[in-house]
């Protein structure tokens with residue numbers, strides 16, 4: 346009986362939230378281990394729609410949710426989200442939500458710097474969510490982050506704020522943006538501290554106790570391998586590692602606790618923000634995918650760029666992400682298309698290449714080589730068993746498995762929780 350780690354294999358928004366919610370019925374604890382409120386996970390349960398950014402999706406099932414040390418926590422955004430889901434009937438208390446006391450905070454300076462830098466980048470902007478994710482991770486690595494545990498030590502907070510402001514105000518002033526005073530940050534922290542501190546604990550210790558008690562853990566990744574700061578389309582990436590290995594360091598458990606790695610992939614591809622996207626479609630088919638898939642960013646509302654399934658990129662995500670099996674989502678969005686293409690290789694400057702290059706210029710020039718197969722006229726929307734799928738849809742899934750060199754172990758056929766087909770239970774592996 347293993348744990349399960351869910352990660353995205355494309356550029357995010359693959360449907361991780363829906364799959365984590367579905368799998369959470371088999372788990373005791375759901376752990377977020379990286380990213381922040383740049384994530385947007387939509388869960389549909391009957392007539393309720395839950396939009397989660399920072400809260401682990403398992404809370405919707407009444408499971409314990411954990412925010413690990415690898416997450417960057419915007420305390421205001423967290424409290425707003427807790428209030429929103431509480432109004433929807435969820436129970437979020439220090440008993441059901443554990444937050445690592447060594448997690449770094451996102452402060453107002455981080456969002457301001459993120460947005461000022463994006464504005465200064467002009468044509469070379471990354472298209473960030475503007476929520477301060479990058480600057481907060483930079484501060485963590487530079488050893489000047491304010492962590493949740495610092496809130497309980499006013500004397501520490503005082504000198505750390507001085508160091509933080511020296512750095513940020515220099516940058517903000519240089520970019521022509523408004524600077525912050527120590528009083529402003531102190532007032533911000535004083536307001537959130539009484540609500541935040543009761544949730545904080547030594548998460549690594551609680552998870553170790555849970556492991557000894559034989560409780561099953563589901564690790565919930567945010568973003569995806571192509572947005573990973575090392576393995577993605579750098580610099581058009583987020584500022585954390587998104588691969589499964591980080592589930593361990595981002596929550597303080599052993600690497601052996603990661604368990605079965607379930608990679609989530611859409612049956613086509615989308616991307617929000619800037620950066621290379623070889624299979625992007627600028628034609629009517631791209632618009633059709635966007636309309637039928639309701640492809641708008643959960644966090645920023647931006648339309649998502651759409652394109653065909655890129656088997657070469659997913660094969661790479663499977664390898665670097667340590668993926669054991671794939672959950673293929675949004676198969677229903679392809680219903681009714683005459684033909685469906687899969688990218689099976691690339692050309693760069695007229696030469697065939699086997700893998701995606703690393704430098705941004707070459708990544709932008711890569712042209713996809715397609716294999717095209719007939720679509721299906723029947724509907725897969727709402728299918729809950731393999732037997733309900735049209736033969737051509739099954740062929741598409743089988744071809745994907747061959748190309749990405751990994752089994753498809755789950756299929757999703759609508760946003761609704763139960764419209765899911767299980768081929769192999771990842772917890773039983």
Ligand code: GDP
Nearest residue numbers: 358359360361362385386387675757758759760
């Ligand atoms: P995440 O960031 O990976 O959790 O994905 P998002 O929630 O941001 O985006 C996925 C969107 O697709 C959400 O609106 C889901 O409700 C929806 N969705 C998930 N699975 C399916 C599916 O199989 N079919 C359809 N049509 N929509 C789905």
Ligand code: IMO
Nearest residue numbers: 357358383384385472473474567568583617618
């Ligand atoms: P989920 O968990 C899709 C993208 C942003 C931008 C880049 C960097 O819902 O899959 P950042 O604010 O992180 O510095 O932005 O990463 N991005 C996402 N795209 N889904 C996400 O999360 C994303 N989180 C960040 O659009 O291109």
Ligand code: MG
Nearest residue numbers: 358385386643
């Ligand atoms: Mg999302």
